[in-house]
Amino acid sequence: MRIALFVTCLNDALFPQAGIATVAVLERLGxxxxxxxxxxxxxxxxxxxxxxxxxxxxxxxxxxxxAGHDVIVSPSGSCAAHLRAHTALPxxxxxxxxxxxxxxxxxxxxFPHRVTYHPTCHGxxxxxxxxxxxxxxxxxxxxxxxxxxEPEQCCGFGGTFALKNxxxxxxxxxxxxxxxxxxxxxxxxxxxxxxxxxxxxxxxRRPGAxxxxxxxEILAGxxxxx
Amino acid sequence: xxRHLPIVAVTPFPxxxxxxxxxxxxxxxxxxxxxxxxxxxxxxxxxxxxxEELRERAARTKDEVLDRLPELLAAFEAAAVGAGAxxxxxxxxxxxxxxxxxxxxxxxAERVVKIKSMATQxxxxxxxxxxxxxxxxxxxxxxxxVQLADDTPSHILVPAIxxxxxxxxxIFAERMPGFTAESDEPAVLAGAARExxxxxxxxxxxxxxxxxxxxxxxGSLVIVESEGNGRMCLTLPGTLIAVVGVEKLLPRxxxxxxxxxxxxxxxxxxxMNPYTSIFTGVTPGDGPQRLHVVLLDNGRTKTAQDPVGRxxxxxxxxxxCLNVCPVYERTGGHAYGSVYPGPIGxxxxxxxxxxxxxxxxxxxxxxxxxxxCYDVCPVKINIPEILVxxxxxxxxxxxxxxxxxxxxxxxxxxxxxxxxxRAARTGAAPLRAVxxxxxxxxxxxxxxxTAWTAHRDAPLPAPESxxxxxxxxxxE
Ligand code: SF4
Numbered sequence: 001m002r003i004a005l006f007v008t009c010l011n012d013a014l015f016p017q018a019g020i021a022t023v024a025v026l027e028r029l030g031x032x033x034x035x036x037x038x039x040x041x042x043x044x045x046x047x048x049x050x051x052x053x054x055x056x057x058x059x060x061x062x063x064x065x066x067a068g069h070d071v072i073v074s075p076s077g078s079c080a081a082h083l084r085a086h087t088a089l090p091x092x093x094x095x096x097x098x099x100x101x102x103x104x105x106x107x108x109x110x111f112p113h114r115v116t117y118h119p120t121c122h123g124x125x126x127x128x129x130x131x132x133x134x135x136x137x138x139x140x141x142x143x144x145x146x147x148x149x150e151p152e153q154c155c156g157f158g159g160t161f162a163l164k165n166x167x168x169x170x171x172x173x174x175x176x177x178x179x180x181x182x183x184x185x186x187x188x189x190x191x192x193x194x195x196x197x198x199x200x201x202x203x204x205r206r207p208g209a210x211x212x213x214x215x216x217e218i219l220a221g222x223x224x225x226x
Numbered sequence: 227x228x229r230h231l232p233i234v235a236v237t238p239f240p241x242x243x244x245x246x247x248x249x250x251x252x253x254x255x256x257x258x259x260x261x262x263x264x265x266x267x268x269x270x271x272x273x274x275x276x277x278e279e280l281r282e283r284a285a286r287t288k289d290e291v292l293d294r295l296p297e298l299l300a301a302f303e304a305a306a307v308g309a310g311a312x313x314x315x316x317x318x319x320x321x322x323x324x325x326x327x328x329x330x331x332x333x334x335a336e337r338v339v340k341i342k343s344m345a346t347q348x349x350x351x352x353x354x355x356x357x358x359x360x361x362x363x364x365x366x367x368x369x370x371x372v373q374l375a376d377d378t379p380s381h382i383l384v385p386a387i388x389x390x391x392x393x394x395x396x397i398f399a400e401r402m403p404g405f406t407a408e409s410d411e412p413a414v415l416a417g418a419a420r421e422x423x424x425x426x427x428x429x430x431x432x433x434x435x436x437x438x439x440x441x442x443x444x445g446s447l448v449i450v451e452s453e454g455n456g457r458m459c460l461t462l463p464g465t466l467i468a469v470v471g472v473e474k475l476l477p478r479x480x481x482x483x484x485x486x487x488x489x490x491x492x493x494x495x496x497x498m499n500p501y502t503s504i505f506t507g508v509t510p511g512d513g514p515q516r517l518h519v520v521l522l523d524n525g526r527t528k529t530a531q532d533p534v535g536r537x538x539x540x541x542x543x544x545x546x547c548l549n550v551c552p553v554y555e556r557t558g559g560h561a562y563g564s565v566y567p568g569p570i571g572x573x574x575x576x577x578x579x580x581x582x583x584x585x586x587x588x589x590x591x592x593x594x595x596x597x598x599c600y601d602v603c604p605v606k607i608n609i610p611e612i613l614v615x616x617x618x619x620x621x622x623x624x625x626x627x628x629x630x631x632x633x634x635x636x637x638x639x640x641x642x643x644x645x646x647x648r649a650a651r652t653g654a655a656p657l658r659a660v661x662x663x664x665x666x667x668x669x670x671x672x673x674x675x676t677a678w679t680a681h682r683d684a685p686l687p688a689p690e691s692x693x694x695x696x697x698x699x700x701x702e
Binding site: 007009012013019020037040043050055057058121126153158160161162163169170171197205 | 239240243244247253552553556557590591592593594595596597598600601614617618620622626627630631633634637638639640643647650667669677678679680681682683684685686687688690691692693695696700
């Protein structure tokens, strides 16, 4: 199948590994990935911060960039949710594409580590991903999936909320990090690098806490990590 | 009298929240209480097989009310007057307070007993009555605690949720006439309040209530409660004054059933509430002989005209959204500066007052848009959608506006975007060596990212962007 990748602006600039991993998984499964080069940002940040017009312009820009593509995948739950709500593009979050469209749960990965999974709010409540990501992770060879306590609690990121309401965001983050640390996992995985940048930034200040990782990188894994 | 309305925040949410966040006891009390209520709610909601259909139907009924508001108000008034009630219309808080104060004065009463009511909280009725020399006594236990403590409610349903029982015993010991108990057992505290309130009920001539529902078809008012204090207020005093927000209407009595199933499970996590009172007009020789209904607008008609924001008026004040809100759980209700706290408060207060009132413009930002509130709302109010809508229609800082439009301009062109990525990478290069020690993240960033690194490390631009990687590995 020919699948267009919407990598998202955040991954493009800060976390290219998530995009690279998405490409690796899909190519390993025998699919062709396209990267429409006009793509930039879906407009979510603008819309949620209160800027309707620039948001609409970016939504239209994204629609134009992906015109003619029948299947679009994004390694970001919140951007996929935003595009689905505001454009007519056929966008899937990675786990939806793998489980629902391509019908696979075992992507042939190996990742011999203890992992806990944080279901981000957009994945949980807007896309209703359910346990698709966990099913994919459980099929990874060598991976031990450890339940995260209070998984459905928001991590406190919320886009500009993390800046505008830094105090509350920090308090929510502290609880999420404590729950993550309590699992004893080596990695905390999620489907959204925006939440992971926030949680990871908190975990970085706790010695011995799990390291943040996008679950696509786990699905692309072929062995132990340093 | 220029006292500010109890739905106008004085302090912007972030500052008010910072103050509340310092209170470790408050956070412990709230965490424990909200977790208990939300687990209970989840259990009893799961028992109802047609819960989703109920929510759908209730939302539609409420939307019908908003569509037909003037017509249904007229129908309610005609039916209520026909049954012996007197109906008054109040455009705003001041008008409603004046009407109630006048009615109490006409009875020559100096005290009124009150049933917990959000509408009277919203208009600051107790304070207005005090100005008129009339003492209002709250008869709901939690409301009484808050009143005795000279505090303001911090939750719609459980106004004293921010206190634990040791703190409540102290408040009683200090403020409740005749209280002597040493124990803080819930039964002892409730018993003391019961005795105190009994004496009050028996001597009151006038009661003031709100209403959970007002049935247009029959002119009936419906009050749902747990303690029985409401039943006392509704039956003992000779005069009853109900202050009812116009959105409390239901078109037909047959609509009530859905709401009586939705409300208790959503609010207290009970299958059914202990007391439901339905009363219509005046019945000679039975109950209050004078019934006044004050229909309160106070920004509601205006709110009903906003095609997105109007859904906030479906609210039945169950407070399920507060109990699941991660922001509310950390800050408590006072941070919202309004008698309507939590997610519903963040969309209702700024709409009722207009976003320019006080610091209410800060409320739509008091959310991560996590969506937990929308999931539990029994009338399916899409709270995140309304929060975003209010952000989009409300006032915004000029500097932010400039940043946002520049950013969008850069992002609407791949060449500009690529140049920006390259510039960011070059700018960050010197930082890379510094950050290597702790896994490549930045511990202290310059403005405007200082607020970010106050609580967490910041990521740096990647040495190679995704698009550059793609070009290097996939370009033909
Ligand atoms: S908004 Fe919905 S959940 Fe919140 S109090 Fe109102 S009815 Fe209940």
